[in-house]
Amino acid sequence: MHHIVLDRWSRGSSAAHRLDPRAKIVPLLALLAALATARHGLPEFSAAVFVLLCAALLAARIPLFPALARAALVLPFAVVFAVVCWLAGDPARGLSLLLKSYLSALAVLTVVATTPLPALLRGIESLRVPLFLLTVAQFLYRYLFVISEEAQHMRKAAAARGTPTRPLASGGARFRAAAGALAVLFARSYGRAQNVHRAMLARGFTGRLHPLFDLHFRPADAAFAALASLAPLAARLALEKVP
Amino acid sequence: MVSPRGDTIVSNVILWGTAVHIPDGFLSTPVWATLDVAALPAVGYMVRRAQRGFDDAKVPLLGVMGAFVFAAQMINFPVGIGTTAHLLGGALLAYTLGPAAACVTMASILAIQALVFQDGGILALGPNLINMAIAGVLAGYLPFYLWGAGRWRKAAIFAGGVLSALVSAVLALSELLLSGVRMPLPILGVSLTLFLAAALLEGAITVAVIGALEKIQPDFVRQPRLGRPFALGAAALAGLLLATVGVLLAAAAPDGIQKLGIQTGIASRAQALFSTPFTGYQAAFLAAGWQRKTLGGLAGLALVYAACLVFGRAVARKRSA
Numbered sequence: 001m002h003h004i005v006l007d008r009w010s011r012g013s014s015a016a017h018r019l020d021p022r023a024k025i026v027p028l029l030a031l032l033a034a035l036a037t038a039r040h041g042l043p044e045f046s047a048a049v050f051v052l053l054c055a056a057l058l059a060a061r062i063p064l065f066p067a068l069a070r071a072a073l074v075l076p077f078a079v080v081f082a083v084v085c086w087l088a089g090d091p092a093r094g095l096s097l098l099l100k101s102y103l104s105a106l107a108v109l110t111v112v113a114t115t116p117l118p119a120l121l122r123g124i125e126s127l128r129v130p131l132f133l134l135t136v137a138q139f140l141y142r143y144l145f146v147i148s149e150e151a152q153h154m155r156k157a158a159a160a161r162g163t164p165t166r167p168l169a170s171g172g173a174r175f176r177a178a179a180g181a182l183a184v185l186f187a188r189s190y191g192r193a194q195n196v197h198r199a200m201l202a203r204g205f206t207g208r209l210h211p212l213f214d215l216h217f218r219p220a221d222a223a224f225a226a227l228a229s230l231a232p233l234a235a236r237l238a239l240e241k242v243p
Numbered sequence: 244m245v246s247p248r249g250d251t252i253v254s255n256v257i258l259w260g261t262a263v264h265i266p267d268g269f270l271s272t273p274v275w276a277t278l279d280v281a282a283l284p285a286v287g288y289m290v291r292r293a294q295r296g297f298d299d300a301k302v303p304l305l306g307v308m309g310a311f312v313f314a315a316q317m318i319n320f321p322v323g324i325g326t327t328a329h330l331l332g333g334a335l336l337a338y339t340l341g342p343a344a345a346c347v348t349m350a351s352i353l354a355i356q357a358l359v360f361q362d363g364g365i366l367a368l369g370p371n372l373i374n375m376a377i378a379g380v381l382a383g384y385l386p387f388y389l390w391g392a393g394r395w396r397k398a399a400i401f402a403g404g405v406l407s408a409l410v411s412a413v414l415a416l417s418e419l420l421l422s423g424v425r426m427p428l429p430i431l432g433v434s435l436t437l438f439l440a441a442a443l444l445e446g447a448i449t450v451a452v453i454g455a456l457e458k459i460q461p462d463f464v465r466q467p468r469l470g471r472p473f474a475l476g477a478a479a480l481a482g483l484l485l486a487t488v489g490v491l492l493a494a495a496a497p498d499g500i501q502k503l504g505i506q507t508g509i510a511s512r513a514q515a516l517f518s519t520p521f522t523g524y525q526a527a528f529l530a531a532g533w534q535r536k537t538l539g540g541l542a543g544l545a546l547v548y549a550a551c552l553v554f555g556r557a558v559a560r561k562r563s564a
Contacts, residue, residue: 006359032366037272073361074266081269081424088425097424100268105361108267112358120358130290132302137351139306141359144313151314178320179451182330185318186311186339186452187459193307197300207299 009062009113016060016114021123023221024111027228031107034232035100041239046099048235053106060114071106117141122215135209147189154181263415264371267364271422279369285377286350292343309348320448328444333375334383334407335449339463342384349376374414382483383407389476391467397450404449409442413487417494
């Protein structure tokens with residue numbers, strides 16, 4: 001599963017990885033806003049942003065081409081809409097959809113690939129997002145792999161019992177079998193959640209997860225945040241001045 | 244998204260039709276900014292509701308059930324002509340965990356999808372939350388809440404599944420249209436047909452899974468109270484459908500609405516009432532260029548934020564009183 005790659009990238013030790021998560025979230029939001037509101041000179045601005053992001057990825061020692069390919073996950077959706085816009089006689093908008101969505105995805109990827117998810121969620125927590133929601137998200141991420149593996153085992157077991165894996169043969173019986181499998185997966189997940197909760201209570205859970213690390217916002221983080229937030233804005237102003 | 248292997252192109256199209264996660268860069272600034280600001284209090288309210296009568300077992304439960312919805316994508320439902328579909332889960336979660344908890348679970352799913360799977364944008368998280376976690380879940384819960392106890396139970400479960408998928412998809416489409424993504428009429432028709440087909444599938448899958456779940460353990464599924472007045476429920480449903488269709492029409496043909504306004508004379512009166520700083524989101528007192536649009540958007544944003552603040556204060560005061 002390829003999201004494990006992202007998890008491995010995020011555990012690197014470069015200077016970019018050591019930055020406080022908040023010092024990366026703020027410039028990310030600034031860059032996304034600058035991209036989303038860009039109109040004139042979009043191709044030039046996009047090129048500048050692309051170079052900036054590639055530099056950031058290289059500095060974080062993240063393999064460049066796999067990262068670029070991963071951000072392209074957004075493209076199938078974007079290409080459909082770009083083609084629709086082109087057909088509707090608005091090729092400029094189609095191009096802008098492609099550029100903006102790809103670069104936004106690449107920017108998010110750059111931050112997520114240099115920040116382990118628990119640290120990232122703690123950074124988001126200090127932006128006043130409800131803790132309950134973030135704790136649920138953290139549990140979701142933790143058990144995503146476990147439950148997905150269980151689903152895969154169930155698929156394999158069903159195939160071993162003779163269920164056709166190709167979806168060509170269809171029918172009510174297979175539909176009901178799939179529904180039954182899903183219901184079993186639901187019941188197992190539910191039971192697992194209860195066991196997890198009991199185990200947590202046995203270890204002294206009081207309704208709050210206690211992180212094993214603290215965030216430190218150092219002067220270097222502040223300097224980076226300021227610089228990295230202003231860079232895209234400066235690039236955009238400079239490029240839009242050029243007639 | 245964890246994409247199951249062995250899918251055909253057709254089923255991928257249906258996937259697009261069902262789970263429209265809007266990426267960044269698709270929506271115009273007024274649209275994403277307004278919906279982001281609207282999503283904050285909405286999600287905050289749902290979180291507070293989900294925590295009410297809180298027992299801390301809910302934290303792992305909601306997380307693990309979110310993971311279940313992710314994993315459910317791997318189990319394919321055959322739907323004929325070599326095509327498969329999979330569960331979206333908004334309605335199913337609402338029937339089992341309750342609407343508020345389902346909203347929180349869907350919200351954390353969307354957050355993880357945006358961060359880890361590059362599926363849906365960060366600035367577009369607000370619109371996606373409104374479409375799928377708030378409107379989708381609540382629309383899916385409405386028929387079940389109204390008729391989930393009587394002899395119409397199965398129909399209500401089906402209708403909920405259909406509505407949750409349809410409302411999310413139509414809202415997403417409307418937001419794209421409002422942002423100026425022009426779609427020729429035939430393409431619009433095709434996508435609406437796909438949405439409808441996908442929504443009917445979601446309804447059928449939800450009914451089948453709820454049926455199987457009740458066989459395993461009946462108390463997984465909530466039991467709504469009996470005896471809701473039929474007329475009230477029908478009116479609520481009709482209102483929901485009308486609002487959804489209205490939003491879509493307004494988004495698809497803003498010119499038509501404007502013309503209607505001019506013909507009926509509302510526009511001239513409205514113009515006198517709300518005259519100009521924000522006409523077409525443009526602050527008229529500024530020089531040309533992107534600053535104008537951005538500032539217009541920001542000023543609108545500030546207005547919406549102030550309105551939310553006032554509304555939130557009023558609700559909080561009412562509750563503490």
